Amino acid sequence: MLRILYFARLRETFCLSFEEIPSESINTVSDLKFMLAQRGGVWSRELASDRAVRVAVNQEMAHDGDVIRDGDEIALFPPVTGG
């Protein structure tokens, strides 16, 4: 299983702060984004290629090609605005 976390605008738009999904057929960050976007509606809008979505794998910033393994914690969020 993968543990997926959502923050800030994504958490509010998806009405979801976390979920667990099976890791089968998800090998990379792009696979995960593609799979979530296929849910349609707000999911496809927020995860469309023209919107900036950042991803962290096991609490480290990650890129689309990075590998995801069973048991990983993956967070999706908008570009950060702290400080």
Place this chain on the structure above:
Amino acid sequence: MYIIVQENDFDIDSEITRLYQGNPAIGAVASFVGLVRAEADNPVNALTLEHYPGMTQKSLESIANEALDRFNIMDVTIIHRTGFLIPGDRIVLVITAGGHREQSFLACEFIMDYLKTSAPFWKKETSPTGSHWVEAQKKDDVAFSRWGDDNMKNLKRNFKA
């Protein structure tokens, strides 16, 4: 190194004293304080700061370690607040302590530029017209990218003993 994410406010004077006290080799302390701002064209009443609890501490520690290494400074404090804040409230405190002022100033600026683009915090503003998530700004990416320039990388060599 003192790095903490907290809801409570902080006392600037005691944080600065804590950082340099007991280390007579420290000759220059620089600090930055970020505040909640309200402007005429953006009359913010309140700010809510969300963060990714598991990742923020690690991310700030890695930023601080990079600054210690790059500028050869001796110590760093980063305090970042979360939760509900109003204009005038302090959001973040960065203190850098080194032998000389140039490295302390640069390290402080570097930490803020890095934090703005990579530490997982998000601001939501509330104004009389409603609430909205603050959009990340291109100028923050530009500010951070200059630290990768060759001139800036050479700084590291200058500060090494």
